[in-house]
Amino acid sequence: MTAPARTRTSAELIQAEEPVLAHNYHPLPVVVAGAEGAWVEDVEGRRYLDMLAGYSALNFGHRHPALTEAAHRQLDRLTLTSRAFHNDRLAEFAERLAALTGQDMVLPMNTGAEAVESGIKVARKWAYEVKGVPADRATIVVAADNFHGRTTTIVSFSTDETARSGFGPFTPGFKIVPYNDLAAMEAAIDETTAAVLIEPIQGEAGVLIPDDGYLAGVRELTRRAGCLFIADEIQSGLGRTGRTLAVEHEDVVPDVLLLGKALGGGIVPVSAVVGSRDVLGVLRPGEHGSTFGGNPLAAAVGTAVVGLLETGKFQLRAAELGKVLHEGLVQLVGRGVVGFRSRGLWAGVDVDPAIGTGREISERLMREGVLVKDTHGSTIRLAPPLTITEEELRSALASLEKVLAA
Secondary structure: OOOOOOOHHHHHHHHHHHOOOOOHHHHHHHOEEEEOOOOOEOOOOOOEEEOOOOHHOOOOOEOHHHHHHHHHHHHHOOOOOOOOOOOOOOHHOOOOOOOOHOEEEEEEEOOOHHHHHHHHHHHHHHHOOOOOOOOOEEEEEEEEEOEHHHHHHHHOOOOOOHHHHOOOOOOOEEEOOOOOEEEEEEEOOOOOEEEEEEOOEEOOOOEEEOOHHHHHHHHHHHHHOEEHHHHHOOOOOOOOOOOOHHHHHHOOOOEEEOOOOOOOOOOOOEEEEEEEEHHHOOOOOOOOOOOOOOHHHHHHHHHHHHHHHOOHHHHHHHHHHHHHHHHHHHOOOOOOOEEEEEEEOOEEEEEEOOOOOOHHHHHHHHHHOOOOEEOOOOOEEEEOOOOOOOHHHHHHHHHHHHHHOO
């Protein structure tokens, strides 16, 4: 008999990746082999509480039964047709997603970056055909410290030199203004402006939440100027902040919404540009597309995700547990935490640099069985699955308190 192959250890698997994987990530040294709910397990069987949730891609936890059931059911029927043909799952997905977000039409794509790229293309097309901007003169106003993805066009308007350096020449047509500064935005908008593209909450920058009235101000500026308001809700949307969309905290309805991450339920990449018929109606056959965008498997999972959100249960959980998270972090201010920002189940926590960098704090928490991820400097991000229990959340906060005290 042939002996079964030995399972490689975490250390061996990490070492095996080194020569064969491009080094575009610097993961924490944990090798996940299984997961359920808010918990993951490494190859040695150690369990960790997941307080990152795939940067909000796992809003409903790992392997949510309603989502895995939808995927399994669809896998037995049909997975891909390309958009050369219709499929029987796409109409319901688009209908229910449009209704959930209060919009008219859906442009299905795969990754978040594709949704952003698609939104940029739609805005430019709209500017030329509807607004009357001269050909190739359209501009888009964006905010400094943004994170919308890593394609060459998107990093063209990033202010993060790590994302930009070495990847030029850059795509023109963007004006960068400070985030949370309506006066600067108003000064940048002119007759060439196709759209303002912002994150309602800047995630990668450290969960930066703008002043009350900022989003409503952006909506009013764009309305007066006759340009589009595009809200990138790829991380902030679909329940994360205690509402279906982060813009709902100010009762704002953008012209275009960019969705992704949680829309695929942590199973398949699903993204979408969702907007009014007047805007998305500018696209005609052959002008934009994706072989996998709107595939039956993605549509089936996406529909199941929308079904979970239609209940309102997860938005309510995020709002209620968000209070627990906020109160727990308040208790840590002055005890290793120098400041934080939170909305719903999402927080950026600034740790005293004397205690450690964000990376070092993340590694210490990992050793305590809690997974988070650093961003810039000594800031860590907390974004647990919306399925986390209050007991689990308090346990994670206790682990953070222990790490800071040590």
